[in-house]
Amino acid sequence: MSNFIPGQRFISDGETELGLGTILSCDVRSVTVLFAASDETRTYSVREAPLTRVVFGRGDRIDTDDGQVLLVSELRDEGGRITYIGQDSNGERELPESRISDRMQFHQARDRLLTGQIDRNDAFNLRYRSLQHLARIERHPGFGLSGPRIDLIPHQLHIADDIAGRRLPRVLLADEVGLGKTIEAGLVLHRMLLTGRVERALILVPDSLTHQWLVELLRRFSIEVTLLDEQQSQARGGDGNPFESAQLVLASQQWLFANPERQRQAQACVWDLLIVDEAQHLEWDPENGGDTGYQCVEALATQRTGLLLLSATPEQMGDVSHFARLRLLDPERYHDIDAFRAEQRGHASLAEAIEALEHLPAQAQHHDVLHRIVEDDQQALKLLDALMQAGMDEQPALRESLRRVLLDRYGIGRVMFRNSRRHVSGFPVRRLHVSELENPGAYRRIEQRITRDEDYLDSLLIETGLDYPEILLYPEATFEARRQESHGDSWWRFDPRMTWLREWLKGHPGEKALLICHHGETARELAAGLQILTGLHVPVFHEGMTLIERDRAAAAFAEAEDGSPLLICSEIGSEGRNFQFCHHLILFDLPPHPDQLEQRIGRLDRIGQQHDVEIHLPVMADSPTSAMLRWYQEALAAFEAPSGLGSVVSDAHGDALFDALLDTEALEEVIEASRALAIQTRQEREAGRDRLLAYSSFDARHAEDMIEAVQALDDDASLDRYLEQALDVFGIDTRETDEGLTYLHPGAHMVDGMPGLIRGEEGFTTTRSRSRALARDDLQRLSWEHPLVREMLSRATNESMGNTALALLAHPAIPGGRFMLEAIFRTRTSAPKALHINRFFPPATVRVLLDESGQVLSDKVSFGGLAKNLRHVKKGVARNLIRERQQQLRGLFDQAEQQAEAELPAMVDEASRQMTQQLNGEIDRLEALARRNPDVRAEEIEMLHQERTALAQAIAGTRLQLDAVRVIVTVDPQ
Numbered sequence: 025m026s027n028f029i030p031g032q033r034f035i036s037d038g039e040t041e042l043g044l045g046t047i048l049s050c051d052v053r054s055v056t057v058l059f060a061a062s063d064e065t066r067t068y069s070v071r072e073a074p075l076t077r078v079v080f081g082r083g084d085r086i087d088t089d090d091g092q093v094l095l096v097s098e099l100r101d102e103g104g105r106i107t108y109i110g111q112d113s114n115g116e117r118e119l120p121e122s123r124i125s126d127r128m129q130f131h132q133a134r135d136r137l138l139t140g141q142i143d144r145n146d147a148f149n150l151r152y153r154s155l156q157h158l159a160r161i162e163r164h165p166g167f168g169l170s171g172p173r174i175d176l177i178p179h180q181l182h183i184a185d186d187i188a189g190r191r192l193p194r195v196l197l198a199d200e201v202g203l204g205k206t207i208e209a210g211l212v213l214h215r216m217l218l219t220g221r222v223e224r225a226l227i228l229v230p231d232s233l234t235h236q237w238l239v240e241l242l243r244r245f246s247i248e249v250t251l252l253d254e255q256q257s258q259a260r261g262g263d264g265n266p267f268e269s270a271q272l273v274l275a276s277q278q279w280l281f282a283n284p285e286r287q288r289q290a291q292a293c294v295w296d297l298l299i300v301d302e303a304q305h306l307e308w309d310p311e312n313g314g315d316t317g318y319q320c321v322e323a324l325a326t327q328r329t330g331l332l333l334l335s336a337t338p339e340q341m342g343d344v345s346h347f348a349r350l351r352l353l354d355p356e357r358y359h360d361i362d363a364f365r366a367e368q369r370g371h372a373s374l375a376e377a378i379e380a381l382e383h384l385p386a387q388a389q390h391h392d393v394l395h396r397i398v399e400d401d402q403q404a405l406k407l408l409d410a411l412m413q414a415g416m417d418e419q420p421a422l423r424e425s426l427r428r429v430l431l432d433r434y435g436i437g438r439v440m441f442r443n444s445r446r447h448v449s450g451f452p453v454r455r456l457h458v459s460e461l462e463n464p465g466a467y468r469r470i471e472q473r474i475t476r477d478e479d480y481l482d483s484l485l486i487e488t489g490l491d492y493p494e495i496l497l498y499p500e501a502t503f504e505a506r507r508q509e510s511h512g513d514s515w516w517r518f519d520p521r522m523t524w525l526r527e528w529l530k531g532h533p534g535e536k537a538l539l540i541c542h543h544g545e546t547a548r549e550l551a552a553g554l555q556i557l558t559g560l561h562v563p564v565f566h567e568g569m570t571l572i573e574r575d576r577a578a579a580a581f582a583e584a585e586d587g588s589p590l591l592i593c594s595e596i597g598s599e600g601r602n603f604q605f606c607h608h609l610i611l612f613d614l615p616p617h618p619d620q621l622e623q624r625i626g627r628l629d630r631i632g633q634q635h636d637v638e639i640h641l642p643v644m645a646d647s648p649t650s651a652m653l654r655w656y657q658e659a660l661a662a663f664e665a666p667s668g669l670g671s672v673v674s675d676a677h678g679d680a681l682f683d684a685l686l687d688t689e690a691l692e693e694v695i696e697a698s699r700a701l702a703i704q705t706r707q708e709r710e711a712g713r714d715r716l717l718a719y720s721s722f723d724a725r726h727a728e729d730m731i732e733a734v735q736a737l738d739d740d741a742s743l744d745r746y747l748e749q750a751l752d753v754f755g756i757d758t759r760e761t762d763e764g765l766t767y768l769h770p771g772a773h774m775v776d777g778m779p780g781l782i783r784g785e786e787g788f789t790t791t792r793s794r795s796r797a798l799a800r801d802d803l804q805r806l807s808w809e810h811p812l813v814r815e816m817l818s819r820a821t822n823e824s825m826g827n828t829a830l831a832l833l834a835h836p837a838i839p840g841g842r843f844m845l846e847a848i849f850r851t852r853t854s855a856p857k858a859l860h861i862n863r864f865f866p867p868a869t870v871r872v873l874l875d876e877s878g879q880v881l882s883d884k885v886s887f888g889g890l891a892k893n894l895r896h897v898k899k900g901v902a903r904n905l906i907r908e909r910q911q912q913l914r915g916l917f918d919q920a921e922q923q924a925e926a927e928l929p930a931m932v933d934e935a936s937r938q939m940t941q942q943l944n945g946e947i948d949r950l951e952a953l954a955r956r957n958p959d960v961r962a963e964e965i966e967m968l969h970q971e972r973t974a975l976a977q978a979i980a981g982t983r984l985q986l987d988a989v990r991v992i993v994t995v996d997p998q
């Protein structure tokens with residue numbers, strides 16, 4: 025007799041996506057099923073129909089055809105068709121099985137198992153292992169920092185970990201030029217993306233750097249961002265907001281700041297993180313407030329947005345703008361510029377106090393120095409008292425906490441990070457080669473006339489449209505502006521620097537040089553002149569070119585073999601770009617500001633530079649540039665190493681210097697005064713600010729811990745085992761191509777959507793070695809954070825694949841015919857995204873193993889121990905076994921749930937403890953700041969209290985959910 029009765033509900037074993045089927049008709053040979061949700065009718069042979077009968081039991085939930093959910097309390101069999109009795113939101117009702125929703129999906133482990141949807145045993149194993157690895161890795165201190173293709177450089181890891189761990193990262197990354205601020209920002213973004221704390225980010229960079237950022241983020245961090253410009257915005261935006269069309273947006277500052285409508289659109293979006301490169305250009309002054317860029321960033325960086333400002337020369341536009349940017353980052357801490365300046369004067373004594381801390385509690389005489397500083401700060405006093413009483417073990421942590429409090433509240437705050445070459449080893453030597461050339465008559469005449477005749481200077485400024493002192497420092501531009509009227513020869517026909525350049529190129533065959541000049545026009549004309557005079561076509565890089573043209577020029581220069589020997593750049597090429605593959609820098613002229621000089625040299629003197637940096641400067645004798653050179657050398661020693669003093673000295677003596685460019689006596693005085701100021705400022709900074717910055721920007725012990733943590737993830741052998749299983753389950757084939765290199769390629773049954781792999785196409789070669797991946801761009805490094813591994817971890821745990829299984833266990837000590845239930849539960853904590861609940865309570869698992877009598881075996885039989893003894897069962901056999909044991913299994917499910925629930929409180933308590941500790945620290949800080957700063961608003965402190973309460977509630981509300989289940993049936997070993 026047939027098993028099928030019209031009206032009964034079944035699901036297709038092979039095509040569960042069809043939804044729930046209803047038997048339409050049946051005879052001795054065939055059965056016809058309607059899958060109404062997908063509008064399909066199928067006819068199968070009765071004997072081999074791939075169908076599983078759907079029968080629910082007490083406690084199950086059923087989706088009804090009128091949109092309700094019925095909680096089943098009883099079943100009634102009416103001639104082979106079932107009517108369910110239970111409760112929905114309107115009260116008790118009866119539901120004939122024909123009225124179960126056709127669309128009812130069986131994703132949950134319990135439903136899938138009881139309806140006979142059983143996955144491969146290895147998929148279940150993979151799911152559990154993926155959950156375990158995820159829980160372990162997400163809590164690992166190196167998490168989020170181990171995937172990027174970078175060298176492990178201590179100060180960068182220290183900074184990235186410190187910042188990404190903050191509740192709301194708002195900082196100024198101000199390492200000296202070329203020390204890796206972009207990499208630090210990338211690390212922060214990468215970790216925050218992986219931890220789910222950032223979903224939407226906006227990155228604003230000077231337009232000459234957009235492409236470089238795009239490439240660095242992809243190549244080093246596997247982060248794909250969308251570059252938005254006007255054309256893209258029009259294509260993507262339609263009538264909508266183009267900034268909503270992507271999660272991670274990269275845009276040019278010049279484009280956005282010049283476009284009020286686009287600014288409005290960007291500001292209408294919610295951003296979790298905003299990154300602004302070369303932030304020294306955001307200007308602010310007390311009379312006029314911020315410039316457009318400053319105002320735009322201020323409006324974008326709302327209270328809930330993280331903000332990373334990057335600048336190697338943050339004081340380039342003066343200390344007021346610098347202060348305004350600090351205030352943007354931490355308005356509570358930076359509220360008053362006078363207080364800020366006064367505080368800076370106290371930095372030296374604070375630095376001494378911090379050093380005194382090292383001698384406590386052993387040398388009690390240092391106690392008073394600290395006590396004097398913190399006497400009205402309860403939290404700091406408590407820490408100091410605790411330190412005075414502490415045993416050896418607790419002392420380092422207490423010292424560290426106290427140091428942080430001192431730096432934050434009395435020192436330089438905690439928003440600025442600045443590392444310098446003095447603390448980072450491995451930087452090249454810089455060598456300056458000055459070539460003195462004769463000053464040509466055409467230039468000399470102008471200079472002499474300016475010296476004699478003040479009115480001439482004024483008329484020249486008007487006539488040429490140039491500024492002062494540019495009119496002196498860039499004689500070719502002055503000459504050119506006037507020549508156009510007289511139609512004479514171009515400047516490069518007589519400028520001795522051109523002859524010098526040709527000689528230099530001849531004398532350095534096969535070498536590359538980056539040439540920087542101040543003006544875009546000069547760059548263009550120089551390249552044109554060089555081509556006319558020598559036939560040599562060299563790429564140029566200046567503001568008059570499109571982005572694509574500029575990147576093409578930089579690429580033509582960078583090419584290893586056939587690349588151009590020279591790239592001619594205007595000042596825009598002097599910020600942010602990576603040109604460390606060459607080591608000759610030709611300064612065709614000198615910039616008016618020392619920070620610009622530092623930026624120029626920084627193109628070559630940066631991480632990755634393998635040679636000494638050779639700086640070549642052709643300078644015309646007795647010219648304004650030669651005066652400028654003396655000032656740079658004698659007052660600032662600016663070519664030897666970054667001093668960070670340029671702004672202070674330039675602010676104080678810049679105008680006098682420019683006035684003295686043609687006046688030797690006055691020049692001597694300016695140099696003397698500038699040198700004295702530089703020495704004095706250096707001494708003060710070394711005693712105060714720089715010492716404090718060194719403390720807050722770098723912590724060798726922490727950096728070492730971070731490197732160890734990342735290396736531990738790099739070397740994690742369990743990744744190899746995991747990959748072996750995961751690649752097999754997802755259908756990705758592997759082939760060893762070389763010692764330590766594995767080629768991954770799509771197998772015939774590869775699951776769709778695997779990053780970097782498309783069925784029928786080539787794959788890619790991988791390594792586990794960081795150094796090999798750094799040396800070869802064509803290799804991908806497999807880590808726990810590689811996009812493919814992340815995708816497999818995510819699919820294995822978020823989709824239903826592998827959430828049910830049935831396997832046989834043959835073990836001499838266990839008689840056959842029994843069964844066990846292995847249930848995996850997962851914590852679910854619901855909270856608004858803004859609370860970032862995962863930082864305290866990332867998803868965790870609880871495994872429960874029960875035998876059929878309900879005895880708990882979880883501790884006695886480990887997952888691994890059990891898994892390796894299990895055997896595969898045919899699906900049909902598995903389904904029959906499940907069908908026979910339905911009622912018993914339901915009972916075991918309930919018992920497993922109770923067992924898992926018993927473990928939950930301890931997990932919740934631990935998460936709650938960590939949360940309270942961190943939030944209390946932040947509340948204490950704000951309350952302490954509020955005592956010194958009237959601008960700290962009571963509402964802000966109240967907001968933190970509310971956040972603590974909301975987090976406590978969310979953590980307390982954590983529930984366990986059954987994630988996966990395996991039935992194990994014992995068989996006799998023979």
Ligand SMILES: Nc1ncnc2c1ncn2[C@@H]1O[C@H](COP(=O)(O)OP(=O)(O)OP(=O)(O)O)[C@@H](O)[C@H]1O
Nearest residue numbers: 174175201202203204205206207336600602630631
């Ligand atoms: N950890 C690292 N591993 C490998 N390369 C690195 C690392 N850190 C930095 N670099 C490389 O060194 C160069 C300088 O780094 P980056 O551009 O981040 O510096 P920066 O401080 O932003 O420079 P600038 O002050 O010029 O803007 C880049 O080419 C970068 O790729």
